[in-house]
Amino acid sequence: MKAVLCKAYGPPESLVVEDVPSAAPGPGEAVVAVKAAGVNFPDVLIIQNKYQLKPPLPFSPGSEFAGVVKAVGDGVSAVAADDAVFAITGYGAFAEEVTVDARRLLRIPAGMDFVTAAAFGLTYATSDHALRDRGSLKSGETLLVLGASGGVGLAAIEIGKAIGARVIACASNDEKLASCRDHGADATINYATEDLRERIKTLTDGRGPDVIYDPVGGPYTEPALRSLAWRGRLLVVGFAAGEIPRIPLNLALLKGCAIVGVYWGDFSRREPDRFAESIQQLGRWHAEGKLKPHVSQILPLERAADALHAMSERKVIGKIVLTTSPV
Numbered sequence: 001m002k003a004v005l006c007k008a009y010g011p012p013e014s015l016v017v018e019d020v021p022s023a024a025p026g027p028g029e030a031v032v033a034v035k036a037a038g039v040n041f042p043d044v045l046i047i048q049n050k051y052q053l054k055p056p057l058p059f060s061p062g063s064e065f066a067g068v069v070k071a072v073g074d075g076v077s078a079v080a081a082d083d084a085v086f087a088i089t090g091y092g093a094f095a096e097e098v099t100v101d102a103r104r105l106l107r108i109p110a111g112m113d114f115v116t117a118a119a120f121g122l123t124y125a126t127s128d129h130a131l132r133d134r135g136s137l138k139s140g141e142t143l144l145v146l147g148a149s150g151g152v153g154l155a156a157i158e159i160g161k162a163i164g165a166r167v168i169a170c171a172s173n174d175e176k177l178a179s180c181r182d183h184g185a186d187a188t189i190n191y192a193t194e195d196l197r198e199r200i201k202t203l204t205d206g207r208g209p210d211v212i213y214d215p216v217g218g219p220y221t222e223p224a225l226r227s228l229a230w231r232g233r234l235l236v237v238g239f240a241a242g243e244i245p246r247i248p249l250n251l252a253l254l255k256g257c258a259i260v261g262v263y264w265g266d267f268s269r270r271e272p273d274r275f276a277e278s279i280q281q282l283g284r285w286h287a288e289g290k291l292k293p294h295v296s297q298i299l300p301l302e303r304a305a306d307a308l309h310a311m312s313e314r315k316v317i318g319k320i321v322l323t324t325s326p327v
Contacts, residue, residue: 046063233259
């Protein structure tokens with residue numbers, strides 16, 4: 001079977017596509033024939049040894065996939081051969097087959113195709129954990145989303161609206177902001193051309209947002225934090241801008257606010273029952289038509305490097321999905 005391999009840490013062009021042996025499932029494992037794999041920003045970091053998860057070389061990047069169970073090992077009863085499943089694995093998804101702990105497999109909801117399932121898990125699960133669990137976002141509150149046109153950003157907009165919040169979306173150009181409005185944003189800010197703090201002040205009548213969802217970091221975190229409402233919550237999701245901001249901690253004191261870390265990977269491992277509840281709620285919202293993953297591009301597996309380049313340059317609206325066969 002073919003797999004995209006990272007043999008040495010480096011940029012996307014250092015990846016290779018090679019034939020590797022198919023694996024047999026061990027006890028508690030399943031082998032899944034991958035139909036589609038979602039591309040996410042951590043995939044850019046992990047191949048450069050810049051991510052908290054550090055698999056041994058060589059490895060296949062790719063943190064989520066959807067496919068069909070090919071075989072199961074001893075002790076596996078929750079899934080069987082030919083079941084349509086999706087999973088969030090951290091790495092390994094950019095391959096024609098994945099061997100995975102069967103407990104990580106989730107059945108694809110009725111009516112959802114493989115491409116949508118591959119674009120659904122990581123972004124929506126991260127944003128749901130951030131907003132409902134870590135941020136305690138409530139109906140009637142105001143949510144500000146930085147980097148709102150990316151996969152987690154659009155998911156945060158939709159989840160915020162499903163909760164009943166007013167959502168302000170921030171992105172770097174008008175095309176991205178149009179996509180944010182299509183996914184339910186009530187107001188938008190172009191932080192490449194507008195003064196972020198002044199625009200937030202105008203849109204919130206000087207009060208500021210209750211929750212800030214920040215997967216970007218860099219130069220946007222501090223002005224957003226300075227605009228936060230009293231008792232607000234800044235959710236630290238990631239650093240797509242490449243720079244980890246140095247925050248003056250007196251701001252937390254002066255605003256009586258919370259700066260809250262969001263590490264979905266450890267959450268899913270340490271709190272499996274709460275993770276399962278999150279996935280169930282997301283499935284219900286999808287069935288109700290409230291969550292609609294935006295896939296902007298579908299590429300063959302062999303073009304994984306192109307997809308990661310686009311992701312690293314922040315050119316992606318929504319998600320790119322890789323497929324192992326034409327869709």
